[in-house]
Amino acid sequence: MKHTKRRLDESILVCVYYGQNGERLIRRGHKMASMLDCPLYILSVDPQPFDAFDAEKSGYIEQWKALSVELDVEEFILLDAETRPVQKVIAEVAKKHAISQIIVGQSAQSRWEEIMRGSFLNVLLKEIPFVDFHIVAVQRPTDDEVYDIFEKGVRAYLIKEHDRFKIAFTCPKQLAIEGIFFKEIGTDFDNGIFKFSYNDKMHEVHISEGYLLEPEKLPAEFLSPLS
Incomplete structure (x- = not known):
């Protein structure tokens, strides 16, 4: 049974792409949501349909789904076969769930870092100006997490x-x-x-x-x- 969140004026969205940093971002979002006692959502966007995912991608999706259940996340959102610009998708999800804070990871192997270049953040700010963004610099994995x-x-x-x-x-x-x-x-x-x-x-x-x-x-x- 889900814990009833007391603060509904705050809502956090964590954007994850494939890689071991996804779990770190989710746990960071969970820590913030626990402090604020507010809902937490996880979002992953992929242009491929789910049936076309390889074993590695499918593995990450299953891992994040399991972690979402473990941490009592409000909802894990996977938008596959998505042809729209990513910023449009994030903005739509943010508006639908009244998101007030968005967490995005930034690392050498993260697609989100590539997206963040250029005008991506500016476009998002125009689309959803009411949201606070947290650009997390993800540290190099520890010895027991060296998946490279x-x-x-x-x-x-x-x-x-x-x-x-x-x-x-x-x-x-x-x-x-x-x-x-x-x-x-x-x-x-x-x-x-x-x-x-x-x-x-x-x-x-x-x-x-x-x-x-x-x-x-x-x-x-x-x-x-x-x-």
Whole structure:
């Protein structure tokens, strides 16, 4: 059951694009919304239709959806197959939900940084002059979040093989855990990180030479039926 927000004169919108910085921006927005006790919305815009998303994009969308549920976000908004200018879309969403503050990330790998160049911000200010903008300079990931050492994520599955869990890349007939595998760059083995969503929460485990290193990190519900 959602907590009833007391302040409805304030409302925050976080704009996220693909990359590990999305979670940081969402948590920043959640912190601000908690302090103000106001609604929080998450927006992602993509010119591609959802069915055309690759595994990496789909993985980020699932991650943000799960995080939105975990943080009691008012609504996660995905506008796919969107052909209009991004600033028009943001302005429309801001007006619809009476947004008073917008958070946009700025990093070397963020599409939002490219958008922010030129007249983008000026156009937004003209479209929605009543909104305060927070341009967040996203810091370099910490040691346990250095995703630039991994290849692009691909859809994968964890399956039980005897007393171990093995990574597979084709949909198996047996019961499996579906997620996204990020392989380490420069290795011939299937070493990397496997991320999956369960019960509206994101989970992350390490894979070494094709096998799960930390079965104890799997939710208990997975261990019982697969054993």
